[in-house]
Amino acid sequence: xxxxxxxxxxxLEELDRGEKGFGDGTVSYGMEDPDDxxxxxxxxxxxxxANTVHDQRIYSLKIHCDLSYPxxxxxxxxxxxxxxxxxxxxxxxxxxxxxxxxxxxxxxxxLEQLLTEIRRDMSSPxxxxxxxxxxxxxx
Amino acid sequence: xxxxxxxxxxxxxxRIIKETQKLLSEPAPGISASPSEENxxxxxxxxxxxxxxxxxxxxxxxxxxxxxxYPMAPPKVRFLTKIYHPNIDKLGRICLDIxxxxxxxxxxxxxxLLSIQALLSAPNPDDPLAxxxxxxxxxNEKEAIATARQWTAMHAQG
Numbered sequence: 400x401x402x403x404x405x406x407x408x409x410x411l412e413e414l415d416r417g418e419k420g421f422g423d424g425t426v427s428y429g430m431e432d433p434d435d436x437x438x439x440x441x442x443x444x445x446x447x448x449a450n451t452v453h454d455q456r457i458y459s460l461k462i463h464c465d466l467s468y469p470x471x472x473x474x475x476x477x478x479x480x481x482x483x484x485x486x487x488x489x490x491x492x493x494x495x496x497x498x499x500x501x502x503x504x505x506x507x508x509x510l511e512q513l514l515t516e517i518r519r520d521m522s523s524p525x526x527x528x529x530x531x532x533x534x535x536x537x538x
Numbered sequence: 539x540x541x542x543x544x545x546x547x548x549x550x551x552x553r554i555i556k557e558t559q560k561l562l563s564e565p566a567p568g569i570s571a572s573p574s575e576e577n578x579x580x581x582x583x584x585x586x587x588x589x590x591x592x593x594x595x596x597x598x599x600x601x602x603x604x605x606x607x608y609p610m611a612p613p614k615v616r617f618l619t620k621i622y623h624p625n626i627d628k629l630g631r632i633c634l635d636i637x638x639x640x641x642x643x644x645x646x647x648x649x650x651l652l653s654i655q656a657l658l659s660a661p662n663p664d665d666p667l668a669x670x671x672x673x674x675x676x677x678n679e680k681e682a683i684a685t686a687r688q689w690t691a692m693h694a695q696g
Binding site: 402403405408411414434438 | 577
C-alpha cells in the first residue's frame with residue numbers, strides 16, 4: 400500500500416510542477432491567490448489542439464480545490480467561452496457526469512492530467528468541429 | 539490505540555516509530571511535534587520563536603509529513619503561521635538546504651526542526667525565497683526586523 404500524501408503537500412508538489420512548467424506548454428496552471436495558505440483557487444490555461452476548431456485558441460479556466468481535494472475531484476469552469484459537450488453553457492462549469500475523469504475521480508489524478516484530458520477532449524469527434532463562439536469571449 | 543491506528547502503526551517503519559517516541563518523550567526545548575491520529579506520518583509541529591530574535595514571544599505552527607521513501611528522502615515541512623522571514627514564503631515554504639539537496643538519512647525529524655528554529659534566529663537574505671522580504675532585509679534591516687516583530691505579535695499568538 401503506498402503512502403497517501405496529505406492535501407497540502409500534494410498541492411505544494413503540484414504548484415512546484417506548475418511553477419517549473421512541464422510538457423510542451425499547451426496546458427499550464429498556477430495559483431489564483433498566492434496568499435491563500437489553503438491553496439484553494441487555481442487558474443488553468445489550455446491552448447487549443449491543432450486540426451480542430453480550437454486550434455491556437457487560448458482558453459482560461461478556473462479550478463477550485465476545496466479542503467476535500469484530492470480525495471474528491473476539484474471543480475472546474477471555463478472562463479473563456481467554449482462549446483464542448485462537457486461544458487455547461489450557462490456558467491462554463493465542466494459537468495462531472497459528462498466528463499469521466501471528474502465523474503470517476505481517483506486521488507492519483509493531478510491538475511496536469513485533468514487539463515491534458517480536457518485538451519484531448521477538444522479533439523474528440525463531438526468537439527473538434529463544433530461551432531465556437533467568437534474567440535476571446537468570456538462566460 | 540484503535541484497530542485502525544494499530545494497523546497503521548504495524549506498517550510504519552521501525553525508524554519512524556523510534557523517532558516519534560523520542561520526540562514525544564524527550565522534546566527539544568521550544569519545539570513540540572506530535573503525530574496526527576489519522577496519519578502517523580503527519581505531524582503537528584509548534585516552534586517557539588527563539589529569544590533575541592524578532593520572533594520571540596511567537597508560537598509558530600508547522601506541518602510535517604514523512605513521505606513514503608523517508609528517510610531516503612527528506613521530510614516535507616511548511617509553516618502554517620504567517621511569518622515575515624526572507625527564507626519562508628507566503629505559503630509557508632521553507633528554503634533550507636537540508637530539506638533539499640543537503641538531506642542525508644543520518645538527519646532526523648528532530649534535527650530538521652532544530653535547523654528551522656535556528657533559521658528563525660539567523661535569517662539569510664542572501665538565499666531568499668520571499669524576494670521582497672529579503673530585499674527589505676538587505677536595504678533596511680532594522681525596519682525589516684520591526685516588521686517581523688509586528689507580524690509575530692499579529693499572527694503568532696498561538
